[in-house]
Amino acid sequence: MIPDAQRDLLENPNYGSLGTVRPDGTVQVNPMWFSFDGEHLLFTHTVTRQKYRNLQRNPSMSLMVFDPERPYRYIEVRGRLLEAEPDPEGAFYVFLGKRYGNAQQDAPADRADRVILKMSIDKVGGQ
């Protein structure tokens, strides 16, 4: 579902901009590490933060990633939260930290609250 011309934007360790909807119907955007497994987008998160509360109420997610070298080239993936899998050792956080360039990435202090957010890929846009 991801066009070949935009695949590199998800495969390279670019920062993504994740949109969610707050309980009052307003919008929130945060920078996020992510990984693309060929079928879903995966994020590390905790169960104590606002984004997690947003997603419990409205599972809609949109991830936008632009090419840092040519930012008019971008992909927007819209989908929804499919599952939040516990990651109590923070192993997926460590995986992402390494993906984003920190070879010595340690598990985070808040690892007991960590989850892996699995997002569906429902619509793809961009240019």
Next chain:
Amino acid sequence: MIPDAQRDLLENPNYGSLGTVRPDGTVQVNPMWFSFDGEHLLFTHTVTRQKYRNLQRNPSMSLMVFDPERPYRYIEVRGRLLEAEPDPEGAFYVFLGKRYGNAQQDAPADRADRVILKMSIDKVGGQ
């Protein structure tokens, strides 16, 4: 309302990630040029696109900008559409094109449909 430590993120010509809410309650994120006049965030847009339709129904907007050199440093500004001022000559588009590095920026072909979106600054976050 913008902390001094994050002000450069709005004053420099960084690409922003603008979140809006679609009529079905799902979220949309797009890369955007913007300008900060010290009080509002300003965007060029057209009245024919989805984002404009989204904002007619739900005026909530969130602009997130990260530092391209140190992307964990970012600002998120949440607010709402205050006004969409007609820009039938595309003058604000030209202003932004020059701000983003194209000294020869011409007016866009769709200038008759162009508007300047003026966004309030209601909440500021980031790190």
